[in-house]
Amino acid sequence: MVLNEIKEKLATNKKVQIKIYSLDYTIEEQTDDIVIYANLYPKQKSFYKTIDELLNNFTIYNESIIENIDRVTILN
Secondary structure, eight states, X not given: OHHHHHHHHHHXXXXXXEEETTEEEXXXXXXXXXXXXXXXXXXXXXXXXXXXXXXXXXXXXXXXXXXXXXXXXXXX
16 A cells, blocks of 8 residues: 555654656655645745645645545655
């Protein structure tokens, strides 16, 4: 399942790249936060406390990632 794979890669590598709606995003674990940003706009970062909070609250085209988890492809 993609959701578990995202969490596992983030736990081991501290970074995972995903593709959704033909857009590439990077999710990184920093000291106290989980950060997500579009690879085209690396300075526009969104910060969350947990990966679950990120997946439930970060929206792409007004839809959360968790709502469209079946459309997510893991790039690395």
